[in-house]
Amino acid sequence: MAVIETQGLSKVYVRDVIDTEYGRLRIRLTGRKTVALDNLNLDVNKGEIFGLLGPNGAGKTTTIKILMGIHFASSGTAKIMGKPLGDRAVKSRIGFLPENPYFYDYLKGWEFLDFYGQLYGIDKRKRRAKVEELLALVGLTHAANIPLRGYSKGMNQRIGLAQALMNDPDIVFLDEPQSGLDPLGRKEVRDLILGLRKQGKTVFFSSHILSDAEMICDRVAILFKGKLRSVGRLSELLSSSVTEWEIVLRDVDERFINRWRDRLERVVESEGEWWLISKSQDLTDAIIDAATRDGGKLSALTPRRQSLEDYFISEVKGS
Amino acid sequence: MKEIVAIALNTFKEAIRNRILYFILVFAVILILLSGVLSELTYTDRGKIILSFGFTAINVFAAAIAVFVGVSLVYNELEKRTIYTIVSKPIGRWQFLLGKYFGLLLTVWVNIIIMTLVFLVMIHYYIGMAATDHGGWFTVVGKAIGRAAVTFVWWPAFKETAVIMPVILVTMLEMMMVTAFAVLFSSFSTPVLSMMFTVMLFVAGRLNEDITRFCVTLYDRALAAALEKHTSIDAQLSPAYHFADWAAHITPNLGAFHKVVEQAVFEQKVTLWPWSIAYGFLYTIAVLALAIMIFQRRNFK
Numbered sequence: 001m002a003v004i005e006t007q008g009l010s011k012v013y014v015r016d017v018i019d020t021e022y023g024r025l026r027i028r029l030t031g032r033k034t035v036a037l038d039n040l041n042l043d044v045n046k047g048e049i050f051g052l053l054g055p056n057g058a059g060k061t062t063t064i065k066i067l068m069g070i071h072f073a074s075s076g077t078a079k080i081m082g083k084p085l086g087d088r089a090v091k092s093r094i095g096f097l098p099e100n101p102y103f104y105d106y107l108k109g110w111e112f113l114d115f116y117g118q119l120y121g122i123d124k125r126k127r128r129a130k131v132e133e134l135l136a137l138v139g140l141t142h143a144a145n146i147p148l149r150g151y152s153k154g155m156n157q158r159i160g161l162a163q164a165l166m167n168d169p170d171i172v173f174l175d176e177p178q179s180g181l182d183p184l185g186r187k188e189v190r191d192l193i194l195g196l197r198k199q200g201k202t203v204f205f206s207s208h209i210l211s212d213a214e215m216i217c218d219r220v221a222i223l224f225k226g227k228l229r230s231v232g233r234l235s236e237l238l239s240s241s242v243t244e245w246e247i248v249l250r251d252v253d254e255r256f257i258n259r260w261r262d263r264l265e266r267v268v269e270s271e272g273e274w275w276l277i278s279k280s281q282d283l284t285d286a287i288i289d290a291a292t293r294d295g296g297k298l299s300a301l302t303p304r305r306q307s308l309e310d311y312f313i314s315e316v317k318g319s
Numbered sequence: 320m321k322e323i324v325a326i327a328l329n330t331f332k333e334a335i336r337n338r339i340l341y342f343i344l345v346f347a348v349i350l351i352l353l354s355g356v357l358s359e360l361t362y363t364d365r366g367k368i369i370l371s372f373g374f375t376a377i378n379v380f381a382a383a384i385a386v387f388v389g390v391s392l393v394y395n396e397l398e399k400r401t402i403y404t405i406v407s408k409p410i411g412r413w414q415f416l417l418g419k420y421f422g423l424l425l426t427v428w429v430n431i432i433i434m435t436l437v438f439l440v441m442i443h444y445y446i447g448m449a450a451t452d453h454g455g456w457f458t459v460v461g462k463a464i465g466r467a468a469v470t471f472v473w474w475p476a477f478k479e480t481a482v483i484m485p486v487i488l489v490t491m492l493e494m495m496m497v498t499a500f501a502v503l504f505s506s507f508s509t510p511v512l513s514m515m516f517t518v519m520l521f522v523a524g525r526l527n528e529d530i531t532r533f534c535v536t537l538y539d540r541a542l543a544a545a546l547e548k549h550t551s552i553d554a555q556l557s558p559a560y561h562f563a564d565w566a567a568h569i570t571p572n573l574g575a576f577h578k579v580v581e582q583a584v585f586e587q588k589v590t591l592w593p594w595s596i597a598y599g600f601l602y603t604i605a606v607l608a609l610a611i612m613i614f615q616r617r618n619f620k
Contacts (some may be wrong), residue, residue, distance in 0.1 A: 055428055065403075065619075068403070068406065068407040069406050069407065070402075070403055070406055070407070070618075070619050071618045071619065072616065072618060088409045088411075089409075091407065091408060091409035091410075092409040094407065095408035096402040096403070096404060097404075098400060099402060101403075101404070102399045102400055102401060103404070104329065104333065104400060104401060106332065106333060106336045107332070108328075115325060116404070116408065118322070118325035119322055119325055119326075119405070119408040119409070119410055120320065120408060120409065121321055121322070121409075160404075163404060164404075169456075173407075
């Protein structure tokens with residue numbers, strides 16, 4: 001079941017517009033139009049971790065801003081949990097962490113979370129318990145009484161994540177949640193996102209850190225210059241992109257290998273086994289058939305797929 | 320409602336951490352205290368000078384707080400992008416803006432109360448010192464603080480200061496309008512522009528009655544010319560009249576509130592006109608409605 005749907009979602013920014021009339025004199029200065037998002041169609045299913053990937057300026061943040069009601073779409077529609085954007089009941093079931101968040105730095109950690117709890121209408125007793133629980137979850141119990149201006153970037157990101165979970169949301173929107181974090185911080189965020197999935201929550205996040213996305217996403221969408229390049233499960237996107245096969249054969253002699261050597265990418269002999277790298281599935285099948293017929297044995301066959309990064313670069317370059 | 324209160328209290332917390340606020344407040348308190356000293360230099364009624372000076376100081380500095388603190392409140396939320404997480408929560412943009420408004424208003428009112436208390440203490444101090452057997456400086460100051468507290472709670476407790484709290488209430492009402500303007504401009508423009516617009520409207524509002532008088536004069540002249548030339552009055556009305564008429568209608572009539580101050584200073588009485596009070600509320604509601612209309616459809620940076 002799709003919990004987030006967008007249909008033909010577009011956003012065009014028009015800057016520096018002056019349109020004024022003095023009698024017959026009309027001054028009109030229409031600034032440059034920037035298409036930040038162009039006809040985006042997406043479905044995000046319940047309980048999945050969905051990664052919105054793309055380089056800077058691809059339209060990731062614009063998409064999230066529209067979904068969060070920060071910006072209005074120029075055209076197209078979007079629904080969250082089957083309801084149009086801005087629905088109050090839906091808003092009470094979602095959490096959001098913006099990119100490079102900046103919060104009220106005069107508030108202490110617990111005051112900050114307590115304030116957001118008030119916006120959700122959570123009563124005082126429950127709020128207090130929730131604040132303690134979240135501070136522990138993001139590892140900031142020790143900093144509960146420190147004003148946010150004393151927080152490091154990583155701490156700021158973590159308290160931001162905590163506020164996004166204040167209402168125990170069904171869907172969590174995270175805009176570049178790992179940006180600016182060190183490897184340890186990134187791992188903590190990854191674990192936290194995986195933990196959310198275990199609880200049955202849907203996570204919609206944007207990122208340009210592809211290795212992290214590859215590790216945790218069920219599905220990804222790749223945006224480039226405001227357009228959706230591809231969307232799907234990682235296995236679907238990358239299975240069609242197997243770049244080479246690694247064949248490991250035993251009990252075959254050098255004469256057999258020499259028959260194929262010219263058509264192979266690499267050939268290495270090690271401890272009685274031959275490691276062959278083939279670029280074609282047909283060639284791979286032919287080698288395995290021939291080796292088996294000649295009494296050889298197949299020790300291993302490993303299709304080497306593109307990494308998400310390879311795929312991403314080829315998609316982006318292809319456009 | 321709870322959401323508006325939460326945002327208002329958070330805004331108040333933010334505002335009271337603003338150094339400009341303390342700068343203005345300290346300056347205001349110094350000026351109020353100086354009014355007593357300055358009054359000694361005059362030949363006229365000292366009481367009138369103290370009252371007039373004190374009321375003006377409270378009024379101008381309250382407006383300064385509304386302007387200097389208010390114009391950046393909404394803008395900062397947009398600039399620092401703190402608004403992102405707020406609008407994603409189950410609250411309307413209108414609730415956010417009203418929360419900001421009430422938080423700022425609370426800040427202005429709390430400062431008015433502080434200035435008023437200082438003002439009351441100072442007046443009671445001078446009244447106490449004027450007595451032949453005042454019992455020493457400490458006694459006078461102690462009594463002045465006590466009497467100021469009593470006056471604050473029960474306005475007519477002392478004859479000399481009975482007019483102060485009604486005037487302060489009117490000032491609070493006036494600031495309700497000025498604060499609404501600060502929030503309105505802050506909701507769509509930069510702090511510098513907002514400050515300029517708000518100050519201009521405050522000044523124009525104070526001159527509103529003069530503009531109206533100017534309109535009447537121009538109208539009378541046009542009428543006389545029309546009668547003389549046997550033409551319609553519309554043909555005789557100058558563009559200046561139309562502009563002034565438009566300005567008189569659109570700017571807030573803050574002069575109406577100033578009348579209360581004049582009455583308090585010169586007649587030692589205050590009449591709270593229900594229509595003036597209703598006007599203050601209605602004007603504020605209209606300005607806030609306009610601010611909400613603008614803010615409701617705004618794309619945040």
